[in-house]
Amino acid sequence: MITSTTAGLTLAGILFTLGLISILIRRNIIFMLVSVEIMLNAAGLAFVVAASRWGQPEGQVMFMFILAMAAAEVSVGLALILQLYHQLKTLDSDEASRMRG
Amino acid sequence: MQWIYLIPALPFLGALILVLFSRAIGKTGVSLIGCGSVGIAALITLIAGGQFIGGGWQQFTLPLWNWLSIGDFNIGITLHLDALSLAFTFVITFVGFLIHLYSTGYMADDPDYARFFACMNLFVGSMLMLVLADNLLLLYLGWEGVGLCSYLLIGFWYKDPANGAAARKAFIVTRVGDTAMAIALFLLVQHTGSLQLSTILARATQLWAQGDPTVTLIAFLLLGGAVGKSAQLPLQTWLPDAMAGPTPVSALIHAATMVTAGVYLIARTNILFILAPAAQATVAIVGAVTLILAGCSAFVQTDIKRVLAYSTISQIGYMFLALGVGAWSAAVFHFITHAFFKALLFMGAGAVIVALHHEQDMFRMGGLRKSLPGVFWVFLTGAASLVAIPFISAGFYSKDQIVWLAWSSANGNIGYWLVAIIGAFITAMYTFRMVFLVFFGEEKTHVHHPPGRSMMIPLYILAVCSTFAGFIELPHTLGHITMLSDLLRPVLPSVPLQFESTGLEWVSQGVAALLSFLGIYIIWRSLYIPFPVGLKEFWKNGWGFDMAYDRIFVRPFVLLARWNRRDMVDKLYTGLAGLTRSFHRAMSATQSGVLRWYIMGIVMGAVLILSVIIWRQYVV
Amino acid sequence: MGPAFYIAAAVAVISTLMVITRYNIMHALLYLIVSLLSIAVVFYLYGAPFMAALEVIIYAGAIMVLIIFFVMMLNLGPQTAGEERMWLQPRIWIGPSILCAALLLELGYLILQPAHATGDIHVVDPKTVGKTLFGPYILAVELAGMLLMAGIVGAYHLGRQKKKITHRFLERTSS
Numbered sequence: 001m002i003t004s005t006t007a008g009l010t011l012a013g014i015l016f017t018l019g020l021i022s023i024l025i026r027r028n029i030i031f032m033l034v035s036v037e038i039m040l041n042a043a044g045l046a047f048v049v050a051a052s053r054w055g056q057p058e059g060q061v062m063f064m065f066i067l068a069m070a071a072a073e074v075s076v077g078l079a080l081i082l083q084l085y086h087q088l089k090t091l092d093s094d095e096a097s098r099m100r101g
Numbered sequence: 102m103q104w105i106y107l108i109p110a111l112p113f114l115g116a117l118i119l120v121l122f123s124r125a126i127g128k129t130g131v132s133l134i135g136c137g138s139v140g141i142a143a144l145i146t147l148i149a150g151g152q153f154i155g156g157g158w159q160q161f162t163l164p165l166w167n168w169l170s171i172g173d174f175n176i177g178i179t180l181h182l183d184a185l186s187l188a189f190t191f192v193i194t195f196v197g198f199l200i201h202l203y204s205t206g207y208m209a210d211d212p213d214y215a216r217f218f219a220c221m222n223l224f225v226g227s228m229l230m231l232v233l234a235d236n237l238l239l240l241y242l243g244w245e246g247v248g249l250c251s252y253l254l255i256g257f258w259y260k261d262p263a264n265g266a267a268a269r270k271a272f273i274v275t276r277v278g279d280t281a282m283a284i285a286l287f288l289l290v291q292h293t294g295s296l297q298l299s300t301i302l303a304r305a306t307q308l309w310a311q312g313d314p315t316v317t318l319i320a321f322l323l324l325g326g327a328v329g330k331s332a333q334l335p336l337q338t339w340l341p342d343a344m345a346g347p348t349p350v351s352a353l354i355h356a357a358t359m360v361t362a363g364v365y366l367i368a369r370t371n372i373l374f375i376l377a378p379a380a381q382a383t384v385a386i387v388g389a390v391t392l393i394l395a396g397c398s399a400f401v402q403t404d405i406k407r408v409l410a411y412s413t414i415s416q417i418g419y420m421f422l423a424l425g426v427g428a429w430s431a432a433v434f435h436f437i438t439h440a441f442f443k444a445l446l447f448m449g450a451g452a453v454i455v456a457l458h459h460e461q462d463m464f465r466m467g468g469l470r471k472s473l474p475g476v477f478w479v480f481l482t483g484a485a486s487l488v489a490i491p492f493i494s495a496g497f498y499s500k501d502q503i504v505w506l507a508w509s510s511a512n513g514n515i516g517y518w519l520v521a522i523i524g525a526f527i528t529a530m531y532t533f534r535m536v537f538l539v540f541f542g543e544e545k546t547h548v549h550h551p552p553g554r555s556m557m558i559p560l561y562i563l564a565v566c567s568t569f570a571g572f573i574e575l576p577h578t579l580g581h582i583t584m585l586s587d588l589l590r591p592v593l594p595s596v597p598l599q600f601e602s603t604g605l606e607w608v609s610q611g612v613a614a615l616l617s618f619l620g621i622y623i624i625w626r627s628l629y630i631p632f633p634v635g636l637k638e639f640w641k642n643g644w645g646f647d648m649a650y651d652r653i654f655v656r657p658f659v660l661l662a663r664w665n666r667r668d669m670v671d672k673l674y675t676g677l678a679g680l681t682r683s684f685h686r687a688m689s690a691t692q693s694g695v696l697r698w699y700i701m702g703i704v705m706g707a708v709l710i711l712s713v714i715i716w717r718q719y720v721v
Numbered sequence: 722m723g724p725a726f727y728i729a730a731a732v733a734v735i736s737t738l739m740v741i742t743r744y745n746i747m748h749a750l751l752y753l754i755v756s757l758l759s760i761a762v763v764f765y766l767y768g769a770p771f772m773a774a775l776e777v778i779i780y781a782g783a784i785m786v787l788i789i790f791f792v793m794m795l796n797l798g799p800q801t802a803g804e805e806r807m808w809l810q811p812r813i814w815i816g817p818s819i820l821c822a823a824l825l826l827e828l829g830y831l832i833l834q835p836a837h838a839t840g841d842i843h844v845v846d847p848k849t850v851g852k853t854l855f856g857p858y859i860l861a862v863e864l865a866g867m868l869l870m871a872g873i874v875g876a877y878h879l880g881r882q883k884k885k886i887t888h889r890f891l892e893r894t895s896s
Contacts, residue, residue, distance in 0.1 A: 004726075004842050008767060009832045011730045015737055015760075017825040020704060022741035024697055024817035027808045028801070030746055030792065032696070034753060038737060041780065045760055052767040055843030057853040060772050061861075064854065067779050068865040072872030074784050078791050079879035085795060092804075093696045697817075704820055711827040719834070 008049030016042035029084065029093045033077050040070045102161050105149050105182055108190060109233060111138040112226035116219045123215030135218030136201040139225050143194035150187055158184065158591060162235060176296060179235035185592045188433055188585070189232040189365055192440045196357045197225045199559035203448050204349040206556035207455060211347075217257060221353065224250035228358050232365055237286050237296040240366075244282070244330070247359045248275050254354060255346040267345040274339040278329015282366075285322035288315070302372045309376050320373045320380030324387070327363030331417050334391040338646050340414055341398075344406040348451030351406060356413045356447050357440040364420045364436055368429050371593060375427070381512065385425020389520040392418030394644050396527035400534065401632075401641045404461045405450045408535050411643075412487065413443055415524065419503050422521060426513040428506035429593035430586040434574050435499040437585075442486035442496055442567035448560055449480035452552040453539060460546055463535060468544035475557055477540045479564040484536050486567040488529045488621070491614045492579075495571030500525065502576060505609045511597040518609070525613050529620030530630075537628060578606050726766050732759040744805040746797060750789050757781045768844035 019038030026032055044063040051059025081091070088095050115138030123131055153161070160183040168176045182190075201221060208217050227246025234240035256268030290296060292315060293304045309316040327333070332340035343355050354360070367374060367384060374381045392415045399411030416439050423432035454461055456473055470477045486496035504525065508518035575582040586595065623630075639645060691698065736756040743749035757780045764773035854862060 004767070006832050007726065007730070008763065010829060011733065011763065013825055013828040013832060014734055015756075017821045017828070018734070018737045018741055020700075020824070021814070021818050021821045023700055024704065024821065025741075025809065025814035026805075027697070028746065028805060030788070031749065031805075034740065034749065034788065037780075037784065038740065038753070038756070041757065041760060041776075044776075045763065048764050048767055048769050048772055051845055052769065052842050055845060057845050057850045060769055060845060060850045061854050061858050063769075063772055064775065064850075065861060065865055067775060068869055071779065071784060072868050074787060075872045075876040076879065078787065079876040082791070082795075082880050091795075091797070091801070092808075096694070096696070701817065701820070704817070704824060708820060708824050708827065711824065711831070715827060715830060719830075 005049060005053045008052075009046055012042045012046040012049065015039075015045065027092050027094055029081055029091045029096075032093060033074065033081065036077075037070060037074070040066055040073075102149065102152060102156075102182070103163065104145065105161070105163060105233075106165055106180060108142045108145050108149070108194065109180070109226050109229035111142045111145075112222045112229065114138060116222035116226060119215050119219035119222060123219070128214060131215045131218055132205045135222055136198065136205065138222055139194060139198045139201050142225070142229070143191075143198045146187075146190050146194045149182065150191060153182065153184075153187055154588070158588065160591065164235075168239070174290070174294065176236055176238050178239060180233045181235035181298070182233065183592050184588045184590075185365075185368060185433065186232045188437060188589070189361075190229060192437055193225060193228050193232065193358050196440050196444050196563070197221075197228075197353060199562055200349050200353045200357070200444060200448065203352075203451070203556050203559040204347075206553045207349055207448075207451055208347065209553075213257070217254075217347065220250055220253045220257070221349075224254065224354060224359070228362070231362055234298075236298060237289065237301070240298075240369075241282070241286060244326075244362060244366075245279065247354070247362065248272065248279065248330075251275075251343070251354050251359055254350040255343045257346050257350065261345075264345040267339075267342040271339040271343045274336050275329045278326045278336055281322045281329070282326025285319050285326065288319050288322070292319075298369065302370070305372050305376060311376055312378060313376065316373055317377040317379050320370075320377035321383065323366060323370055323373065324380055324384055327366045327421075328387060329363075330366075331360050331363030331421070332414050333363070333387050333417060333421055334394065335646070337391060337395065337414050338643060338650060341407050341410045341643060344404070344410050348406065348447060348454060351410070352444045352447035352451070355410065356443040360413060360417060361420065361436050361440070364417065364424065364432055367421075367424045368433060368593060371424075371429055374424070375594070378512075381425055381427070383425070385422050385507075385512065385517060388418045388421025388423075388425055389517055390418075391415065392422065392524040393520060393527070396524055396531065397640045398643050400527060400531040400630075401637045403464055403641075405453070405463050405466070405535060405539065406447075406461055408463070408531060409443070409447055409450060412446075412528070412531065415528065416443065416487070419500060419521065419524065422507055422517060423503040426507055426510045426517060426596075427594075428503060428510055428596045430574075430589045431499070431502045431506055431596070433589060433593070434585050435503055438486065438495040438499040438567065438570050441563055441570050442483045442494075445479060445483035445560060445563040445567050446487065448556070448563070449476055449483060452476045452556055452560065453480075455556075456548045456551055457546045458549045463538040465545050466539045467542040467546075468540070469548070470540040472544065472548045473540075473551060476552065476560070479560040480540070481536065482564040483567055484532045488532050488617050489525060489613065490617065491610070493568060495567050495569065497614075498571035498574060498576065501610050501613055502574070504613050505576065505606050506596055508609065509598050509600060509602070509605070511599045513599070522609075522613055522616060526616040526620045529617040530624050533621045533624045534628060537624060576606060576610070577603055578610065723766075726763065729759045729762040729766065732756075733763065742809075744802040744809065745799075746792055746801065746805075747789070750785060750792070754781050754785050757785065766842075768842050771847035771850060 016039050019035045019042060022038065023032050023035035026035065044066045047059040047062045047066070049059075051057065051063075084096060085091060115134050118126075118134055119131060126134065153159070160181070163180040163182070165178045165180065168178050170176070201218070204217065204221065208214055211217060224247055227243045227250060229243070231240055231243030231247060234243055252268045252272040255271050256265045258264050259268075286296065289301055292308060293301050295301060295304070305316065329336045340355060340360065344351055346355075374384065395411045395414035395418060399408050399415060402408045402411060416435070420432040420435050420439070423429070423435060453466065453469060453473065453476060456469075456476070457466060460466065482494075486494040488494075489497040489500040491497050504518065504521040507513045507521045508515055572582065573584040574586060642648065691702065733756050736752045736759065739752040740749045740756060743752065757776060761773040761776040761781070764770075764776055
């Protein structure tokens with residue numbers, strides 16, 4: 001039986017899974033960053049749905065924090081990608097695997 | 102008396118100096134320090150002995166410092182001087198000094214001159230520690246110290262692998278006895294709560310009744326230690342091989358001092374043996390059997406030093422027989438005279454060996470009476486003492502005391518007496534066989550360089566000693582002087598006699614003397630005794646003990662070792678290590694650096710955790 | 722739930738699907754903006770109008786624009802799309818997709834458990850959110866501020882163009 005809460009949470013789950021698939025199958029590092037954004041957004045959606053379910057503001061507060069975090073993450077991430085691109089001349093994340101166990 | 106600590110300290114100091122500064126002080130310095138340290142120790146012993154006898158035979162204990170202290174269990178580095186340790190100390194320092202002096206001549210051309218004297222000094226120090234120890238742990242320290250020095254000196258010419266093997270054999274075989282002794286010490290600590298000799302001996306009589314199983318066990322274990330050190334049956338096999346060492350070593354360690362440590366140990370713990378009649382009887386039986394077996398072996402040897410080695414085993418057998426029948430002071434008396442005449446014989450043999458350019462086979466010697474007259478006379482003196490020629494030799498007084506007490510003491514019987522008499526007969530035969538082979542007949546090897554003064558002077562002194570040392574104790578039949586047994590009375594109980602008969606004592610002495618002369622006569626008539634060749638071979642190889650031990654212990658052990666060459670137990674650990682390594686390889690394969698694999702891992706983990714949660718919460 | 726939700730949800734899911742299947746990164750980003758906007762609608766429907774506004778302004782407006790500018794700066798042309806096409810073979814994406822589908826199934830199973838769920842949607846007005854944010858969560862707000870500050874500094878530091886920074890390990894193989 002589908003209530004508004006379950007519908008919202010299911011949507012969040014679907015979006016999250018899509019982001020996860022994307023991050024798993026993409027080699028382009030910008031795509032991976034974008035996938036992370038999708039996943040963060042899905043998590044935020046779950047928070048907002050929960051906030052409306054209980055009628056409490058905490059969920060929305062959390063969403064705002066996620067927002068701030070996402071902004072910081074994107075800025076630092078993009079800077080890192082920039083450096084990586086200058087070093088490797090490619091955006092392939094597998095190229096960055098220099099670790100040899 | 103405060104300075105008796107110098108007696109063991111000086112040889113130790115000498116050894117230390119020789120080890121550290123042998124290059125700097127030169128050969129003369131090495132000789133001076135090597136002999137000097139022991140010589141001064143001998144002087145101090147003489148002074149201490151004088152004070153001891155002058156001061157009313159008061160036992161003296163000198164605590165130096167505390168060794169270890171656990172609760173109220175205290176072990177101190179404490180020296181203890183009483184008549185018994187004085188007698189041993191005197192022999193060790195005096196004979197030790199003479200042998201050191203002799204060594205300066207004997208070892209003169211050896212490149213490892215300083216190492217030799219360092220080991221010898223260390224040995225003398227350890228041996229003094231052994232006899233002066235106040236507690237059994239310190240005694241054990243000295244005991245192991247002399248074992249170590251014995252090992253080092255038997256293998257002194259280590260470049261020949263045979264010498265190394267002989268050293269190892271001596272070390273390992275004595276270790277068997279030492280293990281038994283260590284267990285005895287543990288038992289003593291457990292039962293008496295102390296290793297202090299005086300405490301143990303005082304408590305033993307309160308703790309245990311006569312023949313108590315515990316004290317019997319302890320006595321048997323102590324006997325095991327003594328048997329190992331003193332080369333008695335069944336651990337006697339190492340001593341003949343120990344002749345691989347330089348001759349002064351054989352004289353000092355394997356004749357005069359170390360091998361008698363077992364006698365000292367049993368005499369020192371006499372109360373335990375009195376409380377355990379079974380163990381004491383075993384001591385006597387071991388001694389009796391050993392003296393016959395070793396005598397027979399000595400009779401067929403060709404190597405002059407091996408004859409003397411078997412003779413030493415046999416003579417220590419006499420001491421054990423004396424201990425076994427409760428004639429404690431007789432054993433100590435024989436120890437003293439034996440130290441003199443056996444050191445004399447060994448060093449005489451050494452002089453012969455050097456003169457003939459390291460020839461040890463008696464059948465290649467002969468006729469040395471003329472070319473080495475000095476050596477001949479002192480060797481004859483020693484031989485006379487060993488054979489116990491009546492009246493004029495020290496050996497006569499000490500050995501005949503044992504022979505007589507083997508019968509007349511409370512624990513003795515006629516069987517022991519017979520064995521002792523037969524032993525005397527065999528002794529006479531093998532001793533004079535040696536004398537005749539070496540000094541009589543025609544010359545077979547030419548004398549290269551006759552022994553120098555530094556070798557002859559100790560021989561002369563010892564010759565005098567082995568003639569006159571017997572007069573400190575004369576039997577009832579001849580003057581009845583009891584200097585030594587009186588001196589030892591506070592330490593060693595006097596022997597209880599089952600009967601006293603001057604007439605029978607005369608008979609005993611007469612028979613012993615007659616048999617000795619008979620033995621000499623037989624050998625004089627015919628050097629070749631027609632025994633079956635197989636029997637001779639059997640005796641020569643020490644009654645097959647070596648072969649038996651090789652079959653029973655050595656070979657199975659070697660087999661086991663070979664079988665376990667890859668180390669079974671280690672398999673477990675290498676297996677564990679291999680397993681860990683393969684895990685490591687599997688794990689490190691996941692650390693590929695490919696970011697997506699890591700995320701995959703996270704996802705898999707999430708799926709797994711969620712599955713578990715669902716399973717636990719909703720399905721089950 | 723009204724049809725508005727379903728339409729918005731469908732748009733969100735479809736556009737997200739388009740995001741993850743595009744080869745050209747600019748197309749993917751534009752679809753992502755669509756997805757974010759539709760989620761903003763969902764937020765509005767769930768009684769969080771302020772969050773909807775923030776979603777549009779910050780996510781769609783700021784973050785996405787940042788990424789788009791970045792992509793434009795790197796000047797990633799059609800050859801990148803070709804690479805993407807080459808990389809995105811079915812054998813690469815089928816395994817992870819199945820795994821993620823399993824995860825989604827489990828999540829859905831958990832979500833759809835019969836809890837005492839109500840159909841009501843409570844509207845939480847921005848005033849309450851603001852009061853909570855600057856009331857009990859003031860410390861977290863400060864921390865978020867510090868995080869943003871660190872982000873700025875870090876991004877500046879990392880993004881600075883020195884003459885030529887070549888890591889000594891990478892230099893060996895790349896040169």
